[in-house]
Amino acid sequence: MQRRNFLKSALATSAATLASSASAQAPASSAREYYQLRKYTLRSGPQGKLSDQFFSSALIPALNRLGLNSIGAFKVQFGPQTPTTYILIPGTKLETVVDVDLILAKDAEFLKAAEPFWTAPAKEPPFQRIESTLLKAFEGYPKLTVPAKASKRIFQLRTYESATPLDHIRKVEMFHHGEFEFFRRSGCDNVFFADGLVGPNLPKLTYMLAFPDLDALDAGWARFNADPDWKKLGADPRYNFEPTVSNVDNLILTPAPYSQI
Template identity: 40%
Template sequence: MAYPIDRRSLMAGAALGSITLLSTEAEAQPHAAAATPEIYELRTYHLVNGPMKERLDAYLKDAFLPAARRAGCGPVGAFTVAIGAGAPSVVVLVPYPSIADYAALSGKLSADPSYARAAAPFLESKPEGPPYVSLDVKLMRAFPHFPRLELPGVAGSAKSRIFELRTYYSPSEKAGTTKIGMFDTGGEVDIFRRTGLTPVFFAKDLTGPRLPSLTYLLTFPDLATRERSWSRFGADPDWRRLSETPGLTNSEIITGIDNQILSPTPYSQI
């Protein structure tokens, strides 16, 4: 059961000076709530050091990413974990227009002769030469007011650009929906943008080990810029008012946060 965030209460708080909502700015963003939110598939291929990554990279670069684009999905991101739990691993982000497109991808790949040829070494891997140890898959739905993935700008070279993948866990569906509301209509995304936290996507997790949860991806030119941006965000007066509002504090609606710093592979489309 979903518990929508009480936007009227938030606005009343703003009138009382306890919280600043940036609703007008949020509605002025290029994405409209009327657009159908994308579905995201997040694949994490767990590896061991050695030739395994080379085999997986060949499959993703030459077979999967091109075929996914031909099937109408993407752009597809492919990243390695630079800092955080899970290394060595490769994280693949696949955007789909709808859940039906996600369900249809397997059939489209099977019917794609170019994919079959390029993917043959991967699909026919032997136990003595596997391309990965295990695979985790998570499905997510984009937020209503952030329904489309935003490609990063050109600041910083592709070699130095980094991404930050964050997942927030909540103690209940009501708390999780409240946190989503802080981002989606409560002004937190606008504070992110203003303080240099550049978003790529925001999404509610549909599957995962610790639901309810939400996941988002940020991008920065480098680690130094990331540190400065998070410092500005933490000191921002609008964020401090929002995060200290009763009912919206981390201690009330967040039980934990997972965080990874990712580096894009040379063949990543994001």
């Protein structure tokens, strides 16, 4: 009974504080973006070149014509199921982000450029599977940030799954109570932070950070974990009475030459 009352209190507090902190951080005119995050599990061999041509010459230009910009294209450097390419499609109009394939099917220029990929023979497919997750940007971080271009950079894509919806809400709340800033002052470049709306392993959130290299990544996380404000937040009874995260998926990605992020 005591735990149940604590949970009810925590849920009410989380909802109220999340709303107030988000409204304080997000500009009133900022529309929250949606993200379609596509995972293309590819095949080793010559078909990899066909996939790169599709992404660079067909898909990304067509998405730009739809007004969808800052398209991310990333290859898995460390993580399971390589070769794999992730395509990040941001946009403020949900219908456009969700209906991308239906819209592109009416784009003659896209269909011409995409033909080698779309019509590849079944015995030589350019990919094994495509998985898509629909995300919505956090209220406190409503738009994707494109990091400064550099000759060398890596990206970290992290997904936090939670055991219950309440645990998920509490973890999202922690980001709005300082984690954006903790990352920034630790030397991590924030790219996006978003809730999972549709996809596997819900409830979950996904975010992306950028670094010059692996040494910078390690140094950034060391500073983050040592931050006294982070330690104080993590020790708050609202967040430490049980784990807010039950599983972490962590990938190190490198941008493809045609990535716009």
